[in-house]
Amino acid sequence: MNPPISGTTMVAGVAGAPVAHSLSPIIHNAWLAAARIDAVYVAFAPPRERFAAFAEGLRSGAVRGLNLTVPFKEQGLALADEASAAARRAGSANLLLFEPDGRICADNTDGVGLLAALAAQAPGFDPRHAPALILGAGGAARGAAAALLEAGAPEVRIINRTHARAEALAEAVGGLVRVFDEVDDRALCDVGLIVNATTLGLGGGAGPAVSLGAAPDSAVVMDMVYRPLRTEFLHRAAALGMRTADGLEMLIGQAVPSFAALFGVPPPAIDVRGLCLKALEEKA
């Protein structure tokens, strides 16, 4: 159980629109309770057009920090006074810290989450060994591309419905990013990793229409979508005998450094994945 709320209880949270579905309060409050930290982690849903005013108001220090989810990640980076290299590379922030001197510091821990999910669910996978293919060119794809290149991927390939957005991602991240057409199986023939960073598959629909059979059997397939946990895309990959990693593990992976930044200590080792699975089942 969390300690009782008192005059010294610290407040942190997540902001999104919508945000009621977020699993972050479950994860962070479970860690806070296990670590006996006098803090609470809540969800905020500011109106989209008033996000900047909402976040600016927190410079007063009322809230220690905020995780950000759709649609506030880009705006969050824009209003920060300082940004980590990861946030700048990703072009978005999933964490804002409100410092005692009034500064807002932005970070992006999604890339850490992606690599943590791969380490946990595809042990032995090494991003340095083969090109990675990312499906999508939004904020999550950009963060993933930057993190994989930082981790030593020899090339990152992008396929996106809107070609111009893929080109913009390649230009922003730079270096070893190549854009392919949606129908081009040559993008898959020698990859070590395929990541769904689109919203396709959310709510149980079909995943991205790439022919996974064109990729080596040894490739790992990761889906950032985690509602449902086993997406159509992951089912298709598993049916081909490929190893898979899921979006829930990535969510937990990004929460670990967020918790440490917000509360000053690493989270305790408890089974938050089990709690999230239960919540997903209840909401299904």
Ligand code: NAP
């Ligand atoms: P975003 O910026 O809105 O980008 C959405 C992407 O999905 C774009 O590439 C978009 O293509 C594509 N897309 C949407 N509808 C499509 C359709 N009908 N057909 C083909 N492509 C379509 O969103 P984001 O922030 O990057 O997030 C992407 C996904 O990753 C979301 O599902 C999000 O929940 C998930 N995510 C998960 C985690 C985690 O921890 N597990 C973290 C971050 C994000 P266009 O450019 O053509 O519109």
